[in-house]
Amino acid sequence: MGASLMQDRDLNEYRPSLSSTSRHLPCSHQLCDLSSECKGPKDPCPYKDQYASDNTSSSGFLIEDKLHLASDGRNAAQSSVQASIILGCGRKQSGGYLDGAAPDGLLGLGPGSISVPSLLAKAGLIPNSFSICLNENDSGRILFGDQGHIDQRSTPFLPVEGRLSSYFVGVESICVRSVCLKQTGFQTLIDSGTSFTYLPNEVYEKVVAEFDKHVNATRITDQQSPWEYCYNASSQELKNIPQMKFTFSKNQTFLIQNPLLTFPGSQDYTAFCLTVIQTNEDYGTIGQDFLKGYRMVFDRENLRFGWSSSNCQDSMGDTENLTSASHSGSPNSLPANQQQTIPNTPAVPPAVAGKTSPKPSIVTASRHTSWHLLSSLSLIFIYGYLVKLM
Template sequence: MLGATCCGSHVIAYNALLCLPVTIIPWCSNILGASIVQDKDLSEYSPSLSSSSKNLSCSHLLCESSSYCKGPNDPCPYIIEYDSDNTSTSGYLVEDKLHLKSFSGHSEESSVQAPVVIGCGRKQSGGYLDGAAPDGLMGLGPGNISVPSLLAQAGLIQNSFSICLDENGSGRIYFGDKGLATQQSTPFLPIGGKYEKYFVRVEHLCVGSSCLVKSGFSALVDSGTSFTYLPPEIYDKVVLEFDKQVNARRISNQEDFWKYCYNVSSQEPFKIPSMRLKFAMNQSFDIHNHIYSYTGNEGFTIFCLTVLRGKDDFGIIGQNFMTGHDIVFDRENLKLGWSHSSCQDVNDKSSVHLAPPPSGESPIPLPTNEQQSTNNTRAVTPAVAGRASTNPSAASSLQIPNLLCLMASLLILRCLL
């Protein structure tokens, strides 16, 4: 288990409905909208106050925006524009160190200073100005510049990590975790011959005891998307089957974010159908958090199916479907693993260990210009305060959308320069 501090201040990564402080014990809390900043003592990162920070130059192999540079020694800029809400961020790339702690069930905790690349934001627009990601985004994508990629390249961890979100709205991230031997798994899919996003193939989506015919689809697994989107034809089948199995009165409310909501009294018996995903080789993924409920007027309870209709021929498996599972992104073996978990028992994570450098040696540095460079994606999406957009992307399946938040390619912080 890892903790991170940066220049004496906690590095905090936020998501739309998920506030994920990456601290000594990374906990998440489910807080809506801009209220996420009201009870947080946030500190902006200042490279000038860090003795270990240095600008990434335009000549560095990790600098993808060198065309904007005037000279090879200039600081490398980054410019990211998002698909929704006219949101963007721009600034400069900075190299600094995260102070991490490792956890192993068979040895004492150790610490190491891990070099990472930080997108030091100087100008934000759109959702950033509405309270989204007030202290930054942590990149967990497959690209070479993401946090787990840099940790693995430095030889500090195995090229894998896991995310566990429990049913009470909290959870943890474990870098270097490959999961349990008993976990189920399915392979990642290449897009255009490359593994640049975490895509999997769902063979069937089941509602109750009914596994719908012709309900297979490709899906992007993204912890940065709060809810799950389905391709239009799959969504239509699922909601109709769900509505058929629910013995409750459906209500129509224009203010509801979700379209399939029901109103029941405490005296009425009602049934909520279960849901699960089926993958190849009979691998099954039970969904524990596909319902959102709240108390309405006069003691009635309203519950809604938290599945949204996408506009593309692929789906997005978001945070709500991941809840109650230890989700393992095994990048080394190119597969997604999962097992049911309460996200509380860290003793099962004995394989998670950060290897500190030998005594007296400095940590392994970031890649240098002499090393080979591979194509890297910069697509990230900021957390948008309030309700998530109902339009995940206008891109086709061959043009992957900029939907990634926690699956971003870069650790982006707001900076004081």
């Protein structure tokens, strides 16, 4: 169920000037969060995003354009639709973005009203959910409207000041091999846009110390590396790297498929690093390195994060196992003037939150319809994912 974004082909650069349907979002628009920085209401709305990585940022202007979707023919009154989305068209990048992480700008996937899943759900095109799958080859796909497998594991999202404004979940413990460490519970952000995983200082010290106990390899020091625990190992020693897993609520385990980054050290040895970084924040971030090998479902409608093992090739052809949620309520799942509220749940530290949900004038269709992106459109590569636009 949903529309997929697949990063498995050559990508063309998106240029708003070549699109007959693109337009700058004006500063007077309700979704312009930085209107105070505009000189006039008709000026293009700017965006600025600063990330945890050193000096990594993206800034530019917000662009509205059409996402073209084709129906699979089930429960659909139309064979195709055009959905208005908003993206950040980059003018200035810094830090890691200069290395190709976001060559064109940013596409929002958060709970805020400006994100693509929010706009598609608000239009009634999809359930308010989407999935991301990342594989070891740095390829993957996004499926809008996907609520996952019936047998997937899941854990509830935690609120920020009572609302779903970021994808936080609760970690009860971290296990290294068969040892589940005490006092390693914390709250963490699930963030596919962060390259690596960050742990609060006290948790970090316990995890890396336990990991180091189980590694039978020579530890090496590289002052250029952001990671403290790197080793030289033979191929035989690499086979004995300790397994790691996170335990979420109700004993739901999230096995880390590969916690290491490996690179050639010499003819006989391979260097590898545990890609965990300590942070002074009281919450953590699970990044791309620990999320690979999973189909991750961000079910904003049911306020849950779900996961199941995947090679990222089965996300489209596996619709018979998708959950079929009931959509008896209004198709506009997010309230018009606030983030989605999560009742009776503990709060987590504030993080960067999106704006509220609008009521965009976009074509509507059955929420039980599966929508696929038309293949004849030009391509844009934003924030690590492929989007098809006019």
